[in-house]
Amino acid sequence: xxxxxxxxxxxxxxxxxxxxxxxxxxxxxxxxxxxxxxxxxxxxxxxxxxxxxxxxxxxxxxxxxxxxxxxxxxxxxxxxxxxxxxxxxxxxxxxxxxxxxxxxxxxxxxxxxxxxxxxxxxxxxxxxxxxxxxxxxxxxxxxxxxxxxxxxxxxxxxxxxxxxxxxxxxxxxxxxxxxxxxxxxxxxxxxxxxxxxxxxxxxxx
Amino acid sequence: xxxxxxxxxxxxxxxxxxxxxxxxxxxxxxxxxxxxxxxxxxxxxxxxxxxxxxxxxxxxxxxxxxxxxxxxxxxxxxxxxxxxxxxxxxxxxxxxxxxxxxxxxxxxxxxxxxxxxxxxxxxxxxxxxxxxxxxxxxxxxxxxxxxxxxxxxxxxxxxxxxxxxxxxxxxxxxxxxxxxxxxxxxxxxxxxxxxxxxxxxxxxx
DNA sequence: TTACAAACCAAGCGCTTGCTTGGTAGTCTT
DNA sequence: AAGACTACCAAGCAAGCGCTTGGTTTGTAA
Numbered sequence: 445x446x447x448x449x450x451x452x453x454x455x456x457x458x459x460x461x462x463x464x465x466x467x468x469x470x471x472x473x474x475x476x477x478x479x480x481x482x483x484x485x486x487x488x489x490x491x492x493x494x495x496x497x498x499x500x501x502x503x504x505x506x507x508x509x510x511x512x513x514x515x516x517x518x519x520x521x522x523x524x525x526x527x528x529x530x531x532x533x534x535x536x537x538x539x540x541x542x543x544x545x546x547x548x549x550x551x552x553x554x555x556x557x558x559x560x561x562x563x564x565x566x567x568x569x570x571x572x573x574x575x576x577x578x579x580x581x582x583x584x585x586x587x588x589x590x591x592x593x594x595x596x597x598x599x600x601x602x603x604x605x606x607x608x609x610x611x612x613x614x615x616x617x618x619x620x621x622x623x624x625x626x627x628x629x630x631x632x633x634x635x636x637x638x639x640x641x642x643x644x645x646x647x648x649x
Numbered sequence: 650x651x652x653x654x655x656x657x658x659x660x661x662x663x664x665x666x667x668x669x670x671x672x673x674x675x676x677x678x679x680x681x682x683x684x685x686x687x688x689x690x691x692x693x694x695x696x697x698x699x700x701x702x703x704x705x706x707x708x709x710x711x712x713x714x715x716x717x718x719x720x721x722x723x724x725x726x727x728x729x730x731x732x733x734x735x736x737x738x739x740x741x742x743x744x745x746x747x748x749x750x751x752x753x754x755x756x757x758x759x760x761x762x763x764x765x766x767x768x769x770x771x772x773x774x775x776x777x778x779x780x781x782x783x784x785x786x787x788x789x790x791x792x793x794x795x796x797x798x799x800x801x802x803x804x805x806x807x808x809x810x811x812x813x814x815x816x817x818x819x820x821x822x823x824x825x826x827x828x829x830x831x832x833x834x835x836x837x838x839x840x841x842x843x844x845x846x847x848x849x850x851x852x853x854x
Numbered sequence: 855t856t857a858c859a860a861a862c863c864a865a866g867c868g869c870t871t872g873c874t875t876g877g878t879a880g881t882c883t884t
Numbered sequence: 885a886a887g888a889c890t891a892c893c894a895a896g897c898a899a900g901c902g903c904t905t906g907g908t909t910t911g912t913a914a
Contacts, residue, residue, distance in 0.1 A: 485690030606845050613830050614823040621822020640811050644849040
């Protein structure tokens with residue numbers, strides 16, 4: 445296991461997300477993996493307990509119920525990846541570069557270490573009750589605003605032709621779906637894939 | 650409820666899929682709707698029974714178990730939409746037109762009447778056991794071949810620049826994701842959306 | 855060393871799940 | 885009219901579910 449990024453470390457120090465080597469952190473990591481592989485509903489609290497080496501009942505010492513674990517998985521990954529995107533944007537100047545940075549970031553988050561949690565965020569939405577959906581939706585809004593701003597700038601500069609909102613939604617699907625087919629072991633690197641996705645989004649010039 | 654298409658009617662006559670007004674047909678339609686809205690796992694056999702107006706136990710007179718219902722939903726929709734795509738392809742000449750026809754077809758299948766079943770096909774994959782996954786995968790292979798052939802032709806003709814396999818996968822995600830945001834009531838028509846998707850896939854010329 | 859809280863275990867409760875069983879009403883065939 | 889078959893119901897079983905409970909261990913700090 446490699447070092448967490450500076451951004452990641454900062455969020456841990458601020459107490460916003462749990463350290464990966466803490467009890468809660470390990471639980472959330474295991475939960476993300478299981479929820480991705482089997483789905484939230486098919487994953488039992490006994491599965492979760494076994495994955496972290498405790499009794500199923502002991503989980504409820506850390507979280508009030510199973511759904512709270514799902515919510516925590518989603519919450520931590522959206523907070524982390526929002527910050528990672530802000531950091532990546534800060535290093536780009538041109539609108540086109542910003543879009544590429546966002547694409548790279550999102551592919552990394554989906555295909556890299558937080559991939560399990562990101563997949564859960566995207567596909568296990570319905571398993572949260574209304575109240576928790578609203579909470580996550582609010583956090584997602586901040587994340588999506590970064591995208592809309594960058595795409596709107598790109599459109600103003602002429603690199604993008606179609607409506608930013610529609611483009612973002614098409615990209616959301618295209619990028620999140622990669623989790624179902626992309627393999628690290630293959631010939632295609634994430635950066636190459638990001639370039640391909642960029643070539644769809646913006647006009648050649 | 651409007652008339653089924655000629656292709657649809659043909660498959661019913663051949664006994665390949667169930668008529669929408671038959672007992673099994675109504676069960677599969679209700680199952681598709683429930684599976685889409687609540688997910689397969691969260692949908693109980695009691696929900697299914699109530700939706701078609703019979704006791705939950707009576708379902709097992711038509712299908713041996715709950716998973717067989719999910720499999721039938723997936724099987725019928727992939728068979729139908731494969732035939733619909735073949736019919737649409739037959740009416741197109743230019744590679745570019747063929748790609749547009751496929752995009753329109755897939756959007757129709759995802760956003761139109763078979764939308765619930767298509768969504769289930771895409772998102773409830775994991776709920777099938779290995780054996781049934783293989784069965785559906787085989788049927789999906791025929792469907793995907795139509796896409797790969799059309800995109801390969803389009804690349805040969807110079808309208809497409811990136812690898813057909815990668816392009817297809819990016820399009821799969823972009824198009825299937827529309828189910829999560831597209832609304833019939835809005836200003837954007839499905840044909841307009843298809844044009845936008847086409848503009849991402851192929852070079853302007 | 856003692857005091858106390860956090861982290862955990864062993865057991866199991868109440869409920870829901872997919873599915874089975876034995877039987878019945880209606881329809882079709884001969 | 886008799887027999888067979890299809891489509892269903894009413895009742896309930898065994899297993900698995902999320903979660904609770906009462907008590908024990910472990911880490912920390914005075």
